Amino acid sequence: MLEITPRDRLIFPLDLPDWVTARKMAHSLNGHVGWFKVGLELFIAEGPSVLARLRELAPETKIFLDLKLHDIPTTVGLAMAAAARLKPDMITVHAQGGVAMMRAAVERAEKTLVLAVTVLTSLNPVVLEELTPACQASGALVAILAARAGQAGCGGLVASGQEARFLKATFPQLRLIIPGIRPAWAQVAGDDQQRTATPAQAVRAGADYLVIGRPIREARDPAEAADRISVELA
Numbered sequence: 001m002l003e004i005t006p007r008d009r010l011i012f013p014l015d016l017p018d019w020v021t022a023r024k025m026a027h028s029l030n031g032h033v034g035w036f037k038v039g040l041e042l043f044i045a046e047g048p049s050v051l052a053r054l055r056e057l058a059p060e061t062k063i064f065l066d067l068k069l070h071d072i073p074t075t076v077g078l079a080m081a082a083a084a085r086l087k088p089d090m091i092t093v094h095a096q097g098g099v100a101m102m103r104a105a106v107e108r109a110e111k112t113l114v115l116a117v118t119v120l121t122s123l124n125p126v127v128l129e130e131l132t133p134a135c136q137a138s139g140a141l142v143a144i145l146a147a148r149a150g151q152a153g154c155g156g157l158v159a160s161g162q163e164a165r166f167l168k169a170t171f172p173q174l175r176l177i178i179p180g181i182r183p184a185w186a187q188v189a190g191d192d193q194q195r196t197a198t199p200a201q202a203v204r205a206g207a208d209y210l211v212i213g214r215p216i217r218e219a220r221d222p223a224e225a226a227d228r229i230s231v232e233l234a
């Protein structure tokens, strides 16, 4: 198997309002990250054709379609069939939708790897305690959801750096995608991420891929910030 390079691990979310700004950013980061993530904002603003446009602009960069699907199994299965026609390399569903929903997604995903989002990295332990008192802390909830995702045949998990070590040890066959990454040198104004880790901490703990948005996007030179992270990882 080919060795994964630090750059291959970097997923840059194109969290931007339209194709004009997304194209500019994708152009500057082309060759500096392994993946572009298309999330709800850009997908809703520009529609499915944004994937083909991105592929034309950066054919070597993989595409992660982060729609975080969460509905009844039939609806998610049909939505997944439509999404699979766009041929993203990875796509997300919410593990909280349950095993039947995740299984319906996996069955219709064709070659796209289905990732299960466990607990959003923006939720802190206080909010989690309110939502799921029985689970006490996010760790317990993440463990339950990850096991369900594995049962349903998902190929990977999205979780925080704080759960990475446990998840990699328990589910070594699942790809681990970690958002909420904050390099020590990055300051994000009004940051909503709560359960964060530095790139090196996350990889040491077992992350296969890192989603890093604002620390790169808000840097004076985004390509240089991405390279700096790759060097730190190397």
Ligand code: C5P
Residues within 6 Å of the ligand: 013, 015, 037, 039, 066, 117, 119, 120, 121, 122, 158, 159, 179, 180, 181, 193, 211, 212, 213, 214, 215
């Ligand atoms: O690095 P930054 O906080 O800007 O990254 C934000 C991105 O991470 C968003 O695209 C968001 O959807 C994604 N994400 C997240 N937490 C999750 C899953 C994805 O923040 N659990």
